[in-house]
Amino acid sequence: MKNVWTSCFSCNFAIVQYGSKIRTELSLLENDNGTKALNKVKSIKQAYNLTRTASALYHVLTEVFVPENGSKNNSKKMIILLSDGEMMGDNRTLEGVLNMVEMTGVLRFAIGVGPLVVNKTRAIKQMVQISGDEKRYFNVSNYAALENILSSLEQSIIGIEGIQKGAGFHLQLAEAGFSSHLTHEGSLLFGAVGAYDWSGGIIMKREKEKIVTFLNASTEEPRFSYLGYSVTSAHIATKMLYISGAPRYNLTGAVFVFDETFEEEVLPGDQVGSYFGAVLLALDVDGDEETDHLLVGAPHFHIRGEEGKVLVFRLHQGRFERDGALHGMEKYDYARFGSAIASIGDVDGNKHMDVAVGAPLETDDPTGPSGSIYIFNGFKEGLKQRHSQRISPSDFGMKLVHFGQAVSAFGSTENFISVGSEGGATVLKTLRVIIIKPKLNVKTDIIPLVQQTNDQSKQYDELISLQVCFDARKNKIINNEELLIEYQFDLDFDKEEKRLSCDNCQKTVNFTMTSNRSCPDPIKFNFVGCDDCFSPIKIKLNFTLRAPSNGTPVRVLDVFSSNEVIQEIQFEKECKEKGRCQSDISLTDSKLSTNTVIIGFTETLNITFTLTNMGDNSYMTTLTLTYPKILHTKKIEPVQYEVTNDNQILCKLLHPNFRRDAQVTVNVIWQPVKEKSDLTNATISAVLTGGNNGTQKLDSKIYSFGVKNALAVQLKGKAIPQRFSVTEEEMSKENRELQFIFELFGKNEYRAKINATITIKKEVQNTDLKILSVKPTNCTLSFLESTYTIACILTDPQVITINTETYIRDIQGNNEKIIATAQLTFDENVYEGIDILKKEVVVILSKMTVVKSIAPIICGSIGGLVFLIILIIILIKCGFFRRRHKLERVGSSHQ
Ligand SMILES: [Ca+2]
Ligand SMILES: [Ca+2]
CATH class of the missing domain: 2.60.40.1460 (Integrin domains. Chain A, domain 2)
Incomplete structure (x- = not known):
């Protein structure tokens, strides 16, 4: 146990003894105090009698490997079973226990001790069955011989890091010491990038504690994060923060900040592959012994190549907040800026610490020297984000390569900066600013x-x-x-x-x-x-x-x-009140020539300014006119002026001196553009400035006008026939055709959507009207209260033809008529019609009366006679009758 604990901090042991009774001698919960646990193990008394091996295993699964007794979920579990005899007096079977779900994934070793196992085939068979593999069964002739296999068992428990997984196997190949840092209060931090399958961690040895603490991410962190790649610490009045970079955490890299209770805060990187966290600097800018900033290098940060950058965090109420970034010069695409960061003391003498950042791959000549360091100066508010100096090896005529790969500083009265490059270090002495x-x-x-x-x-x-x-x-x-x-x-x-x-x-x-x-x-x-x-x-x-x-x-x-x-x-200026020239010029009287500009129709828009200086002389008086893009300046008279690109005119009024009582008239003429405008309103602003007391505004005015687009179409209309004259007899005999033709002509240059609405209204008593057809065919037709309405949507000039049929039963008086009216409508906010938009066509119905009298017949007969006489006279004159007479004479002479 002791040997394992020295290399595996999170390995816990439990011991279960089984004999007449089965009991937990040491629980997983009792591992916190190693000495106490070892003493407890040493005082275990052996129980004899029965060998209830299967029940003992059952006890381990149900009483030891459970969360309430200290077993962690997902932890790797292992059972080492020692036995001095074959199973005896057990009501459980090995098969039953070994096949329990809880047994899945539990690695088992079996050690047989003494002749009752070693020499018995059945006992050995049981032991191999328990271990699951012959290789995991060991036998010894007595307990003392156990020592001999201990080391090989330890090896098996600890395993080879990265090959065999399991709780407690993680600090081999951890590369502890990859980075190191001595904190302000005397603790030692060692980065162990290889720990836990290269997820990494930090080994911390606090000054007053004998044991070491292992810090790593609390959550199941991704493998190959390399936590511990860099280590540093920050200190504020109340606490210490232990900081470590994990440049491959979640691929973007991250910085882990642990407080004294090992609660962690993660500062994530902002770009995949940027190696954020590879380099750290905790900076006390103002030298008050409290950390103000954390600088985090991301040397592989990519914009076009691998420029690199340094992210700056501000320590605020114990937490780090983003506070800008430092960059190298833009022209170096493969600079690896941020590969080294160091506090270099106060080099410019402003009592604030300054920083050097290395960019070891910056180069103007791929075969020449490479690398540089940048100096960033601290000031009251933090760190200036523009560098004050860039130092490269060519500045002092040396062909160094990868200059800036490492940077550090030393010196108390004078500051020195040492810069690492390939195969050497350069020491720079700073000059006082x-x-x-x-x-x-x-x-x-x-x-x-x-x-x-x-x-x-x-x-x-x-x-x-x-x-x-x-x-x-x-x-x-x-x-x-x-x-x-x-x-x-x-x-x-x-x-x-x-x-x-x-x-x-x-x-x-x-x-x-x-x-x-x-x-x-x-x-x-x-x-x-x-x-x-x-x-x-x-x-x-x-x-x-x-x-x-x-x-x-x-x-x-x-x-x-x-x-x-x-x-x-x-x-000196000529002023009423000495030293204070107060000019008085007003724009009040000026106004626009029109309130609406119709694009395509309005020729010009102008403003005439008549300006009089009622006050002191005004120097460098300028009228600035800002106008919308729909206008072009056509003419400005009679002053000097400039037209700038951003639709502005600067009129120089009587420069340099617009004297008291002087008057100037400025006429500005604009021409509207010809392109369609989507504006409905526009403004021209006029600002009058003078230069008596610096540049000073004298007056200003806004001129607003409406903007519309011209619609230059008009309507013509006619009816065929224009009149019905019908006699009483003719009425009711037949249907009569009546056609209305309306023509839209002209130009719809700005593509207005035109609604043509034609109403046909009957002011008749006993006449019916029926619409037979309408062209174009997409027009709609409706009928309401003796009025037909035909609605058409048009864009291009077009003819609308309406064919109707009338059936006249009677005509009352002289006022009966059919009226067809066409009207054009459109979006009046955008368009302005500038021609005939309404046309009325009237068809009169009149009754012809037949008067039954002889007078016309007599008159007709007389008229006929007169005609006959005249005709005869003419014929005589022409010799018509003479010839005939001659022929008659010839005929008679022959007779
Ligand atoms: Ca400070
Ligand atoms: Ca400074």
């Missing part, structure tokens, strides 16, 4: 009104004196320390026409800064007149720190602080 803030001070920082001309004949004797001072902020200069500062001025740097000149200025100035000298001599400039007498004159200074002549710099500038400063010189 200094922040230098230059200050510019101009004596005359305003150009008076009288000077604001560009008169070449005028002498501008105004001298501008500029004083520069360098202020060291961090790690102040110590006595006898000299810093070489190199600086340059750029006068009026954003203007082509410079308004300042300097006759005696050097391009680059060198200045030696010491603890009691931080300001070089003042410099004098000349103002040389101005075309632009409004925009401030800007003087820019930038500086660098130079290495001293012996070549070794002592300080380095902070990368996060600017090494540039700008000083402005203003122009």
Whole structure:
């Protein structure tokens, strides 16, 4: 038992003795205290008489291997049966017990002791039957000889890790010590990645405890998780946290955090194969002896290649919360950034710890040096996620390979960083960072009104004196320390026409800064007149720190602080109240030329602004118009302007100076696009700004308008016939055909869905109307209260033909008619009809009356006679009768 316990922490023993009675001498529950358990075993007294082997096995299955007596579910179970004789006085059979369900999976060994077993065939047969295999049956001539087979039995119990499974076989090949860590309170942690079939675990030896504790995942964790690949610890005021990475846990990797009661928290990785948890760093950023952050390397993290990254967790109320990530430079696809992480002390002197991260495969030249380390600086809120420095072997001219595979730091007054690479380590000495803030001070920082001309004949004797001072902020200069500062001025740097000149200025100035000298001599400039007498004159200074002549710099500038400063010189402005120019320009009177833009119809949209400055002079007054994409700027007059890509116009109103009482008129003309718009409303915004006190809003206004798409179709209509004139006799005799034709023509450019509705209404008393056919055939027809309604849906110009039949029984008066009306409707929110959309066709019914009188006959006869006379006269004139007369004469002469 003792030997097994030293290598198997979770192996538990129970001992059952069987003789006249069967009793549990040691239960599985009594294993917690090893010494006590061993003493209990030593004091067992042998029971004699009966050998109820089958009942003893039955007892083990029903009384020992049960959860209430300490048997764990899924644990591997084993019975070692010792007997000094064959079965006797047992009412159970071996077959019965060995075939019980509870016996499934229980590994059995049998040891026969003494001549009553060793020399008896039946007893041996029973023992082999119990063990299930001849190889698991051992025999000894007496109990003392047991020692000889003990070691081979132990071997069988512990087995070979990874080949034979079972509780207690798991710490062989555990690779304990793969990683190690000494905690703040003196405990030792050893990662054992191979434990439990490479699911891994941590062996912990606490300072005050003699025994070791094995920590692993409480749940049945996947094999090959490699828990223990990395180990570290975090400490906060009240407790310790033991932390270990399992880079292959669930394939994404995970970090296990155990508290002092071994309760665990799992921080999962976020990408399969990223090896999250391979590297850990618990970081105390502010140096108050309490951990603030946990940095977890995922060196195989993939974006395009295997870039790697470091995830940052913040320790908040005893738990870790995600707090960003660190990355290397984007251009290195196979960097393995995060392969090593180390706290390197406070290298930049801000009292916050800084971190180095190794990226051992970064390279610009696959055959040249590879690897780099990145420095990330701690600050009040945590860790800056932009690196301050990247160091690669080419920086110091060395052809190192895999530089950054390992990183650590040492040193107390000065910090050193040691970086591992293939076959060696490089020690880097850190330089102390200094922040230098230059200050510019101009004596005359305003150009008076009288000077604001560009008169070449005028002498501008105004001298501008500029004083520069360098202020060291961090790690102040110590006595006898000299810093070489190199600086340059750029006068009026954003203007082509410079308004300042300097006759005696050097391009680059060198200045030696010491603890009691931080300001070089003042410099004098000349103002040389101005075309632009409004925009401030800007003087820019930038500086660098130079290495001293012996070549070794002592300080380095902070990368996060600017090494540039700008000083402005203003122009005096003419204002009612000195120093405060208040202009007064309003957009109130401006308005849009139309409230609705009809795409395809509206030619232009314009706004006319008439702007008057009722207040002080306004400098750099600008009207910014933002308009929707359905408009194009056509014309802007009469001011200077710019049209930007994002549908904006900047109109420069009387730049630079929109004087008091001055007036300007701006007419902006837009042209709507021709493409269909889905907008129903749009706005143009106008913002008026001035530059008197920085950029300042003077007024603003929004102009809203409706947007529709043109529908340029119209209707024509006719009836055939247009009138029925029927005599009394003709009525009721036949059906009469009546056809209505409506034609939709024009352009439906924006594909409106047009509903054409035709109503045929009878204003008749005794006439019936029947619709015979309608074209197109997909129109629908309905009839209600003497009115037919025909509804058609159209997109393209088309003709609608309605054939009807009337049956006129009688016509009452002169007002009887049939009226057909066609009307077009459509979505009026989107379309605007711009032509005839309604057409009415009227068919009149009239009765013809026959008057029975002779007058017409007489008149007709006279008319006929007159006609006859005239005809005769004409015929005579033509010689019709003469010829006839001649023929008659010839005939008579022959006679
Ligand atoms: Ca801290
Ligand atoms: Ca720092």
